[in-house]
Amino acid sequence: MDKEQIERLVVEIKASGSLEGFGMVIEQLQQPIFTYCYHMLGHRQEAEDAVQEVFIKAYENLEKYTEVVSFSAWVYKIAYHHCLNLIKRKRIYRLVPFLNNRVPADDREEGAARVEQGQLSAPLHRALSTLSPEERNLILLRVIEEKGYEELSVLFQEKPATLRKRYERAMKKCKNQLISQKGGEMSEAFRLIR
Amino acid sequence: MKRSDSFDEVKQLITDTPVPQIDVKDQVLDRLRERQNKKEEFRVKKRMGLIIAACMVFSVTTAYGAVKVYELKNEKGEVVSQITHTTAEPGEGQHKTYSQLFNEVRESVKPGNAAAVYIVPDNPNKIVSFFQIPITSTDRAVIQKEAGDKFTFPAELAGGFTFKDGSVQHEVIRDYNKEDFYKEAEETKKDVIVKELKVEPTFQLIAGTYSNSKGDVTVRIENFEKVKYSAAEAGPDDTVENVKVGGQEALYQLTNLKGENGSVVRVDKSIQFYKEDKKLMVFVSTSSPDIAKEDLLAIAEKLVK
Structure with a gap:
């Protein structure tokens, strides 16, 4: 469809x-x-x-x-x-030790069922978590959905140029975070960037 | 190399990150049908109320086996509304949805206890869920007993807020293996596999709600014995301030919660401070527009001592 x-x-x-x-x-x-x-x-x-x-x-x-x-x-x-x-x-609780799987139930509605799944484990998610939700949103809609600045502009009532600047700044932040996760060394994904 | 080229590499990483496959269609449609039924029920009730207010009416109840038909007639004796009420239990073999089965399990667990559950129908991803039924009470003594000597929930807060109710949660000990659930379901051909889970003896979170004519205030304590640090996020339209409570550092946060069209639907205000000696994080919060930051500070001042 x-x-x-x-x-x-x-x-x-x-x-x-x-x-x-x-x-x-x-x-x-x-x-x-x-x-x-x-x-x-x-x-x-x-x-x-x-x-x-x-x-x-x-x-x-x-x-x-x-x-x-x-x-x-x-x-x-x-x-x-x-x-x-x-x-x-x-x-988000950081338990001691961090990798202990016994993540406490959060304080949502009482007894809300939680399902065991990994949290913020992928390097990408760790990098994205350092961005503001607004930055994350922009990157995801641009990269995964390939939304144009004009459409995003209508959707979020911001100027296309503003969105473009914010997107580039967010991507740079994301890239730097991914590099720093490797202790400043280049990951395979960034080998070609430098 | 141009910047856009370097971003292409980041883009590739994002698009290459594996994402699990899901199928929530049936769950969403079930929930929508359920909500529509409730709305319809409400609409009929409301209409009945209006007619009753406007006309002299009487009702007739007839029973056909397990089905009762309720009729509402106007002054001329004409039926203006009819509700057919099926009171029979669902027959064997009738399909129960995931949420129905899950609710049945939830209702079988006593407050304070926890369970892990694997439901076979409508669960293509073979999700094993766990949950806890919190202890709730309108008796302050019940809540205070759970808090022990770590914290005192007073009968009244500064500003004349009196205790209304409270709830207690313990950390669930998740010592189960999903494979055991799958194996048991396969062997027994049961639709639902449940295992009771233990909880840590000391509370993880206790919340007490207090009220006065302005609205409700919640005092929540969180056990930080095993917590190294916690993190939360505030958006550009929210407010975060350093404040002092009883001479010690505290944080004030105002959070705007938005609806689907981006408009603010609720404003939460909270003061949080840490009790080092008891390893407790204390939150004093409200969603009432009539309760100000100063009201929360006055409450926190008394609690910090």
Whole structure:
């Protein structure tokens, strides 16, 4: 299903409220939205929970979607604000010893089920975690989704030039973090950069 | 070499990082259906309420086996609303969703206890979850007993906030192996495998809610005996300040939580300070717009002593 087909389907769902139709939209977008949330949050289960919440919000607010931007971009915006709220609430504990797997339950809603998964383990996630959520969001939408500055500009109501500068600054920070994780040595990924 | 070229290498690293595959479609649709049913139930109830207020009505209840039909009639005797209530238990073989099975397990666990659960249906990624049912009480003595001599939850906070309720969580000891769950499910052909988990004897987190006419304030203590440090993030539109509480360093944070359209839907305010002797992090927080930073500081001043 291409983007135009998704747009047409969304128009139908807006009129009919069809959950079956929305299921087809979920099938198309769930993996990219999960990838975004996974990199934003650095935690698999939180990302999976987030994806569910994002689609529920998207469906229940469908009448607000105005087609000024693509539907997928609109869903990304919902995902961004959802992740931003989660990041603000999240308290990351560093236990002693750090690699002890007994990560304490966090202080979300009582008894919220947590699923065992690695947290912030990949070098990329460690580097991304040093960026602000806004910077992370920009990098992910530019790199993974290949969103243009014009579309992002409409989505986040910022000038394209501002977004471009912020993106370049964030990428530089990310690159430096990845290099410093290797003790200042170049990783294989950066061998060609210098 | 141009900068964009060097960024291409970073981009490659991002796109090459493996991402797990997920499938949440059925879970999302189940939850949406559930929410729609609740909304419909509410809508019908609301409509009934309006008609009752406007007309002289009576209701008739009839039973057909396990199904009850409730009718609401207007003055002319015309049926204006009907609700069919199925009271029979679901028959054997009826499919239960992941969330239904999970809720059944949750309801079987007593407060203060924890469990790990593997649910076979609707679980393509074979996720084993764990959870804890916190101890909750409106009796301050119950909450105080859990806190022991580490912290005193007073009956009343500065500003006349009185104790309303509290909850206690312990750290869950996750000494289970996912493979054991898979093996048992395979051998027994059961849909749900549950294992009770132990919890650490000392609390991990206790929260007490206090209220007065302005709203609620929560006093939360977190056990930092095993915590080296904690980190949180604040955005550019949030506020973080160094403040003094009882002569010691503390942090004030104002956090704007936003809705799906980016507008602020809630503002959280909190003061946090550390009790070195007890290895406790203490948070005094509120979401009430009528409770100011100064109110929280006055409460914290009393608690720090």
